Structures are given as C-alpha cells and as structure tokens.
Amino acid sequence: MDYLATKYLRPRKIPSTACSGCGLGQAHKKVVMAIDELGLATGDVIWGTGIGCAGRQTFNTWKGDNFAGTHGRAYAIATGLRIALPPDKKIIMTVGDGDAFGIGFLHLLNCARRNVDMTVIVLDNLGYQSTGGQYGWTTPRGYRTDSSPYGMYEPNWTQDGRDVLNILREAGATFLARYTSLQGQEAVEAIKKAILNKGFSLVHMPYPCVTNFAERALGTRKPVEIYKWFMEHTCSMHEKGPADFAFRTGIYYDASNSRPEFAELVKGWVADIQRRYS
Amino acid sequence: MRRTLDTGNAAITEGAILAGCSLFAGYPITPATEIAENMSRRLPQVGGYYVQAEDELTALHICIGGSLGGLKTMTATSGPGFILYADPLGWALGSEIPLVVVNAQRVGPVSGITGAPGQGEFYMSRYPTQGGNYETIVLAPNSVQEAFSITVEAFYLAERFRMPVIILADQLVTDGWESLSIPETPAELEAMRLKVIPRRVKEGPEFYPCTDAIDIPPVVLGHNTGAACSDWTPTPEGYDTEEVDFQHQHAYRLIYKVRNNKDLITRYESYFMDDNPELILVAYGSPSRVVVSAVKQAREKGWKVGALRLISLWPFPDEIFKVPAKYLSVELNYDGQLVREVQRAMPAGSEVHFFGKCGELPTVAELEELMQALLAGKGIKARNWEWEAW
C-alpha cells in the first residue's frame, strides 16, 4: 500500500468504495500529503466529514480520531469541539459542495465570521452526487443533471461575477483557495497553508464525478472525457477562462494568523473576566 | 447552604454550574432566555464558556462538539427552538453524547403565546427525532428548588447513560420565583441526595459496544484513541456500516441501556395512595401543584382520592399505575397527551378521564368540581372543549 495510506489511513477503509475513475481519491490524497509534509502525526488531527460521497468515502479513513456530522452540520459541531480541544489540535474536514455551500452554508458563514480554527476542504463534484446526480450550487449553468433535465438554469455560487470565496472572505475567513483535484503540488501547498492558519480556512476543490455528473452533463462515463473537460475549464484566478464557465484557481485570500481565532478569543475573554472579578 | 429567592431559570443555571457544565450554547427565546443570560454571566466566573448561536440547530451542535471534546454542556429553549433540535438531538442520541437540553414549554403550536405555560411536547420529548430505535430520558420539575436538583441529576444521568437528558419544564416553573437552597459543600450536596461525576474518556478499540450496561465512559475526541462517531449505524469500533446485524446491536444498546436501568431514572411522588383511592389524579410540572392542593383538600372532606405526580416522564413509569381506579390526567393542553400514556399504563378495571387547560393553570375549584362528579359516577360534563374532549 501507498506510503501515505500506511502511515495515516485505516486499512479497513482504503481503498475506498468510490466509483472507479472518481476524482475524490486524488483530492483525499492531497489532504493527507499536506498533513504529511507538515510533519503532523495522527494524534495531531481530528478529521471531520459530513455525508454524501465526500463524507462517506473519507469518514474514519484517518487513523486518529474522527467524526461525521449530519448533512451540513459538521461546522457547528466543530465550533464546539474547537472550544473543548487544546489549541494545537488541528480540525480538518472533508465535505461535499451541497453540504458546505447548500444545507450547511449558514454554519459555514458563521464559522468564517467567528474565525473558528478549522480547515474545511470542500470536495466539489458539482452537485448532489451520492443521491444520484441532482444539480447543486456549483453546477455550471446550462449543464444537465437528473434534476435539471433541460439544463441548470439557476444562478449559482461561482458564476456571473459571484464567487462563494468572496462571500466567505467578506464573512471573515482568513484563508481561502481553490484548486481542482487534477492540479498538483500547488494544491498541496495551499492545503498546508490552510492548515497552518490558526483560523477559518477553506479550500474549494472541484473534482470529477464520472458516474453521475459526467454521465448526464457530458454524456459519457469515460473518465478521460471529464478529466479533459476539467483541464479545459481550469485557469488561474486572474484569467477569464472559457466563455461558458471556469474553475478559477489559486490562493484567493491569505490573511493567515492576522485575526483573533474564536476559541482563543473566548478563552482570553473568560480569563480576563475571571481576573477582573476575582 | 446558600438560600435565595430566585426563578426556575436561575435554579437551572446554578444546577448546571454545580454539575460541572462548562459550555452553554443557546439562542434567545421566552421563557428560557434567562437561562442563556444567567449562563453568560455565571459561566465566565467559573471558567466556562457561553456561546450565542445563530440558531437552535447550531446551539445544540455546538454543545455536541463541546461534549465530544470532553466538556459538560447544556442548551435551553422553548417549543419553537425545541423543534430545531430534531437533527442534533438525533445525532446525540445515536452517537451517545452526554449533554443536557432544557425545554421551558409554552403554549403552542408555533409561537403561541410567548409568556403562557404549555405542555405540548410530552410526546415530542419521547420522539424528538426520526428513525425510532431509541429511548429518551425526560425529567419534569414542578418547582424552583426541583428545577435546581433535576438539573444536577440530569447531568449525572447524562454521563452515566452516555446520552442527552431532556428537562421538560414549563413557563411557570422557569419564570416563577420561589425560595432556592443551593448546597455549598459536598455534605450539603449529599444531604440533597445529589451526585456529580466527572467526565471519563472511552478507550478503544470498542467505542460503541453492544450492551445494555451503563457507566461506559463517553466517546471523547482529541485523546488519539482512534475514536470515531458519526450519524451512520456504527460497528463497535465506530466504522459506518450498512450491515443490518450492526443496526440491531446499535438499536439494542440505545433502547435497552435505558429500559434495563429504568429504576435509576424513575422518580415520582404519590399522595394518599395507600388506601386504594377510588379516583387518582395524574399530572406533572406546574399543574401538579394545583392537583396536589386539590387532592389534599378533598381528603379533608373525606373523599377517597389520591394523586401521582410524575417527575420522570420518559421512560414512562408504567409500573406506578398499580391500583385499578378512575384516573384523571390534568394537563396544560387541550389535545390530551399524558392521558394517552395513563390509559395505556393503568390496570384492568380502571377508567380514564382528561382535563386540559390551555395557556393557564386549572384552579382548585375546577378540580374539586371534577372530582365530585367522577366520584358520583357521572361522566364529566364537557364545558366548552376543555373536558373529555381528547
């Protein structure tokens, strides 16, 4: 087995049960690589997930401690956990796009506002894939899914000059990046930075879903087709990219360690009150 | 012993602090807002944390996270917030997270009248989430002093049973002012028959053993035990599984850890029950105060009536309904909730009746009239829709 898997992951869960050709494993591996390159041990990280392909395929793969929240709630659980845990423990979460940008968005925004120390990796397969392939809030406009048989027509979080990362930046996140699972070491470096930020970090990582998204949107499950389609639609955050839509990638915002982290803020506040009134 | 005059909300706050609660997350709602406010003042004084959440869904999830990290946690709300707990309470029941949830019931449905008491979540506190295959522990105080002691007890049971414990209070108990004694020494605590236990940490590899045993330490993250907890059916190690055998084992544990240790939970008071009374009034929470007064007065008149005052509601104390009699359930709702359980639990040869009030307490005079009618063998007459209309 792969060196990283042997060192950090549980043999019972690896290889995962993801469809063959799915890009989720590439993304998962990047997170583990970043952890390894930072020299972290299993006991340094608490790994959280939600539901869906992203949750199911990554839950309890980590040899250390693990949790999975119900759909969209892992961020709120992590807020309480952050207060309880020693500050040097890292909370790293791998969650779906529906989980983070749909049902859990209110929690996500408030975690950003509070700058709660956690690293959220949004594993974005462009919709609700484990329920069979319905459109979500990053599904590019015009593309077909099982619930948009005539094409996705709604405004989404990543087109028309709107970018979910800008919203999270406004909300107070201190590290934000976007890389696809097909990108290489630059994506790993971004995840490392995200983990090192003592505050709210989010890395948006679109990845190819062959079984559902590719089948409906591109008319084929051949992995090579959606991989090619991903490459064609990937550009840097400063470029405009293809006319229909683009994965604009890069580090969007790095204000690492520049603002008080929530748990530290709470603890400092409590200590201050105790001093004042003792 | 510190003796004060205070509200049920303050009593719950002090009970939680005495029990070692160090994280409270909540969202304002009448008549539980004062618990949040009191917590925001008291917790920092003892080194604990108050978090105001963006909604009740978040509040309970924050409590879950805090508990998962090793803290004792509590949240408090009223009906409109309690319904938002369905998601996190399910998670906490399934993953066996110890914590305390307070519901200061008000009249409903929905917002109802914010400042009026209700008892509409009797069944909802039994089934606060979907999926079945679990039991809940629900305790119902009827005074300020009892709100204090039940809170201490709720934390104790939460730790021992590894599960959320619900305190089902009502607006009159939480807003009402009464004298309150707070123990200050271990001896005073013991004299009140209260116990506090510290959080323990479950070691692996089995985090979800298939057993009805209690006193298994809770799952705590951050100790590198390899712990895993999730919303999925777990294997004993915490892996998510789709094998139905594990589902059976998990359901067995969630149900039978409570059922088979029910004697540690069941609490009630009986009044004049020794001479097989002809008529027995049943109530919990603030209406039980009126019921007890009315029954005492009736006894002075020589009427053969008794009362059962439930303190633990779930698991339902079937075993205390021993005497064949006429039962009258007195509740703060018009639809009749507790009465259905009384009907199920009462022995053969019994008769069941219902008297509900909606948003206000019954009066002793009303109960007296009802008792007289029932003792005379008359069905109780419907006045408006309040009597026997369930």
Ligand SMILES: Cc1ncc(C[n+]2csc(CCOP(=O)(O)OP(=O)(O)O)c2C)c(N)n1
């Ligand atoms: C509250 C709730 N609503 C709906 C579901 C059903 N559900 C299971 S997986 C899933 C898809 C989630 O999408 P996403 O987070 O993008 O994950 P993906 O499967 O695409 O990786 C949904 C909607 C659920 N489990 N819980």
Ligand code: SF4
């Ligand atoms: S459905 Fe799509 S995202 Fe889910 S495992 Fe299969 S290929 Fe991957």
Ligand SMILES: [Mg+2]
């Ligand atoms: Mg998805």
